[in-house]
Amino acid sequence: MLFNSIEFLLFAAGFFAFWPLVRARDNPRWLYITTLSFFFYGWWDWRYVFLLVGTGLVDFVAALAMVRWPARRKALLIASLGSNIGTLMLFKYLDFGIANASWLAHRLGSDLAIGPIGIVLPVGVSFYTFQSMSYTIEVYRGQLKATHSPLHFFASLSLFPHLVAGPIMRASDLLPQLASHRRPTLDEKWEGARLIAFGFVKKVVIADNLAPVVNQAFGSAHPSQSTTYWWLILAMFAYQIYCDFSGYSDIARGLARWLGYDFNLNFDHPYIAASFAEFWTRWHISLSGWFRDYVYVPLGGSRRGAAIGYRNLWITMVVSGLWHGASWTFVVWGALHALFLSVERWTRWPARLATVPGGRWVSRAIVFVLVLLSWVFFRAESIDQALAITRILLDLPRLTLELAPEIDRNALALLGLIALRQGWVAWRTDSKSTPPWGSRPLFESAVVVVLLVAAVFLRGAGSAFIYFQF
Amino acid sequence: MKEGSTGFRATLSRYRLSLTLATAAALVVTVGLIRPRINDNAGLDPDDYWAMKTAWRGCADAVIAGDSRVYKAVSPAVMKQFLGERRILNYGFSGNGYTAEYLRAIEEVLAADGGEKIIVLGITPHALTQRACATNGFKDLRRPTKGRPRLLALLERKLDEPFGGVRLKGLPSLVLGGPRFTKRFHNHYHEDGWAPGGQNPETDEAVEYYRGLFKNNPVSDEIVARVEAAVVRWRARGIAVYGFRPPTTPGMLALEDGDGGFDEARFVARFERAGGVWLPVPGTGYASYDGSHLRDDAALRFSADLAPQLAAVRSTTPQR
Numbered sequence: 001m002l003f004n005s006i007e008f009l010l011f012a013a014g015f016f017a018f019w020p021l022v023r024a025r026d027n028p029r030w031l032y033i034t035t036l037s038f039f040f041y042g043w044w045d046w047r048y049v050f051l052l053v054g055t056g057l058v059d060f061v062a063a064l065a066m067v068r069w070p071a072r073r074k075a076l077l078i079a080s081l082g083s084n085i086g087t088l089m090l091f092k093y094l095d096f097g098i099a100n101a102s103w104l105a106h107r108l109g110s111d112l113a114i115g116p117i118g119i120v121l122p123v124g125v126s127f128y129t130f131q132s133m134s135y136t137i138e139v140y141r142g143q144l145k146a147t148h149s150p151l152h153f154f155a156s157l158s159l160f161p162h163l164v165a166g167p168i169m170r171a172s173d174l175l176p177q178l179a180s181h182r183r184p185t186l187d188e189k190w191e192g193a194r195l196i197a198f199g200f201v202k203k204v205v206i207a208d209n210l211a212p213v214v215n216q217a218f219g220s221a222h223p224s225q226s227t228t229y230w231w232l233i234l235a236m237f238a239y240q241i242y243c244d245f246s247g248y249s250d251i252a253r254g255l256a257r258w259l260g261y262d263f264n265l266n267f268d269h270p271y272i273a274a275s276f277a278e279f280w281t282r283w284h285i286s287l288s289g290w291f292r293d294y295v296y297v298p299l300g301g302s303r304r305g306a307a308i309g310y311r312n313l314w315i316t317m318v319v320s321g322l323w324h325g326a327s328w329t330f331v332v333w334g335a336l337h338a339l340f341l342s343v344e345r346w347t348r349w350p351a352r353l354a355t356v357p358g359g360r361w362v363s364r365a366i367v368f369v370l371v372l373l374s375w376v377f378f379r380a381e382s383i384d385q386a387l388a389i390t391r392i393l394l395d396l397p398r399l400t401l402e403l404a405p406e407i408d409r410n411a412l413a414l415l416g417l418i419a420l421r422q423g424w425v426a427w428r429t430d431s432k433s434t435p436p437w438g439s440r441p442l443f444e445s446a447v448v449v450v451l452l453v454a455a456v457f458l459r460g461a462g463s464a465f466i467y468f469q470f
Numbered sequence: 471m472k473e474g475s476t477g478f479r480a481t482l483s484r485y486r487l488s489l490t491l492a493t494a495a496a497l498v499v500t501v502g503l504i505r506p507r508i509n510d511n512a513g514l515d516p517d518d519y520w521a522m523k524t525a526w527r528g529c530a531d532a533v534i535a536g537d538s539r540v541y542k543a544v545s546p547a548v549m550k551q552f553l554g555e556r557r558i559l560n561y562g563f564s565g566n567g568y569t570a571e572y573l574r575a576i577e578e579v580l581a582a583d584g585g586e587k588i589i590v591l592g593i594t595p596h597a598l599t600q601r602a603c604a605t606n607g608f609k610d611l612r613r614p615t616k617g618r619p620r621l622l623a624l625l626e627r628k629l630d631e632p633f634g635g636v637r638l639k640g641l642p643s644l645v646l647g648g649p650r651f652t653k654r655f656h657n658h659y660h661e662d663g664w665a666p667g668g669q670n671p672e673t674d675e676a677v678e679y680y681r682g683l684f685k686n687n688p689v690s691d692e693i694v695a696r697v698e699a700a701v702v703r704w705r706a707r708g709i710a711v712y713g714f715r716p717p718t719t720p721g722m723l724a725l726e727d728g729d730g731g732f733d734e735a736r737f738v739a740r741f742e743r744a745g746g747v748w749l750p751v752p753g754t755g756y757a758s759y760d761g762s763h764l765r766d767d768a769a770l771r772f773s774a775d776l777a778p779q780l781a782a783v784r785s786t787t788p789q790r
Contacts, residue, residue, distance in 0.1 A: 010622075219681075220681065457498075
């Protein structure tokens with residue numbers, strides 16, 4: 001069920017209509033959340049609810065067993081991680097593995113040819129398996145007490161706002177929140193509405209209006225050879241994916257506020273980052289935090305010398321790339337970010353540049369341009385296509401101010417408005433200023449009204465959220 | 471005075487969320503009611519039109535089949551003027567593909583009584599692709615998407631008229647006070663299955679749209695063979711079978727022959743070998759409103775060109 005669908009509007013209306021009747025007591029509240037979240041998830045394909053229940057049950061039982069048999073904690077953790085990673089391997093990476101094995105066998109002279117199995121990727125599997133893993137890891141580390149209630153556990157795992165596309169909530173953040181109920185205050189309800197309105201505008205007005213222009217560029221049988229055109233298309237894709245995903249996160253956070261819960265911030269204006277290290281504290285924060293705490297730090301982080309630190313950085317970024325999809329394009333995307341982070345760590349160029357007047361703005365521009373280059377691999381349908389586009393992009397002598405005729409002028413105008421707002425946000429961040437209208441309730445209310453009306457009438461062609469496929 | 475003002479502010483603050491949502495809802499409804507209609511439809515209600523078409527069984531002497539290029543282009547009423555007072559129906563569906571289910575359904579529309587039966591296939595290359603067969607309007611109407619109740623789809627369609635998005639393309643005319651928020655469509659849904667239409671302003675954007683559809687999705691030999699087998703089967707039952715390629719724009723024609731991989735001469739040879747008679751209508755020369763479909767006046771003209779050609783072919787080379 002997509003947030004931007006009539007089904008979801010009806011679902012949400014029904015959910016919140018009966019929520020006040022069940023929220024006060026634990027078991028009815030958990031049962032209500034779990035049942036309706038399963039319904040929300042099963043709307044795509046009810047069979048995958050069993051997968052969600054299956055992987056969740058393994059983690060729930062493993063955590064209880066860790067409490068019962070502390071000496072076997074490690075084995076139980078391995079079993080839990082194995083179950084989650086195995087699920088991901090089977091549903092997400094099996095065909096990728098088969099294709100690569102076939103290719104390798106062919107290169108080695110073997111006639112072995114295995115066709116793809118064609119398993120359908122369950123929606124949101126990468127998100128809920130990561131969340132479920134965080135539960136057993138935190139119980140293993142003693143950071144969280146295992147819950148004895150399967151309803152409590154599944155209410156947390158399946159809570160519909162975050163279930164299919166995050167934010168990836170740590171069990172230690174969400175499970176305690178669901179243990180009791182607190183009625184949201186008026187301010188929290190208002191904040192929820194504001195987040196939902198902004199989220200919808202980001203998704204249906206910005207992302208969905210940019211999507212056809214970007215899709216046409218990447219899907220064209222006769223792609224443009226204009227350098228200017230491709231830089232503009234990449235800027236559009238950058239904001240399409242940002243608004244698509246952060247829009248989803250905003251809606252999820254807003255819905256959580258209405259329930260009385262608090263989801264972590266998942267995006268914090270990533271394109272104003274003045275370094276790659278900063279970019280990764282602003283982009284998909286819940287995922288980068290997960291990889292930092294459960295992959296990079298356990299590998300040793302940067303505590304065991306520079307070389308090991310770089311190795312760990314590369315492993316983390318490449319695995320993070322692969323998390324986004326079973327394709328070499330995502331691996332290259334992760335590797336590119338590892339490269340950018342390594343160079344930055346080695347040379348400390350953003351810190352040096354920051355000492356020069358206007359240097360922080362130059363850093364921002366450099367980071368943004370390099371992020372755009374990396375998005376080519378994220379969006380392209382093959383390495384060959386990505387390389388062909390990269391070649392055009394790097395043909396800088398052909399970069400002109402003359403607009404290619406094929407560029408959509410309306411999308412360009414939208415991009416201009418977004419760029420202006422982004423510049424304003426960056427300036428406000430640097431000057432630590434608050435907008436002149438600050439906390440004027442009437443102004444804020446008017447903004448929300450305009451956003452909601454815009455979300456209805458200026459929405460683009462509806463499409464699924466990009467991150468559902470991950 | 472100050473106390474009253476504070477009380478008013480407190481009340482406002484307390485009901486801020488409800489008031490904001492109510493204002494937004496009121497504005498949405500108001501704009502939805504006063505905005506110009508995107509679709510100026512005439513004739514049958516579109517939902518009734520599609521329900522009627524999908525329900526047709528054993529009620530026609532002649533069936534014209536295909537996709538939207540066919541149901542927008544061929545008027546059964548005009549055909550009657552040349553073929554005589556027979557029950558002629560246009561059985562085209564949007565985004566349609568020649569699936570086995572659709573080919574069977576065409577046959578089922580023919581009546582058991584009333585003399586010789588005719589099937590006229592409008593062959594667009596897209597209708598011969600795997601994607602069209604996997605996701606076509608006929609299938610959606612006959613078997614609504616699994617898990618999505620028909621009622622929801624209906625509700626969505628009903629809400630889409632007043633509350634449809636104008637999209638980015640509609641923004642300039644909205645901001646600059648243009649006469650319309652965005653392009654407007656007009657369709658006339660006829661009881662014989664014909665639904666000619668147009669849009670204002672006219673574009674050729676369908677060519678780019680189809681370029682995307684043909685990507686990794688050329689004409690499928692398997693589907694051509696399926697059509698061929700159906701023609702053989704129909705001929706064996708004594709049904710006269712004709713085929714034609716619905717006219718379009720030069721850009722679309724080039725796309726279909728290029729990216730779409732359609733070899734018309736080869737298809738015609740196979741079609742005729744199976745027992746069908748090909749009607750060599752002009753590929754272009756009729757006005758289109760979107761780069762693919764014929765405009766309503768051009769559709770009328772095309773129907774008036776196709777019908778005598780069909781009548782002439784039937785009189786000179788009758789199929790038995």
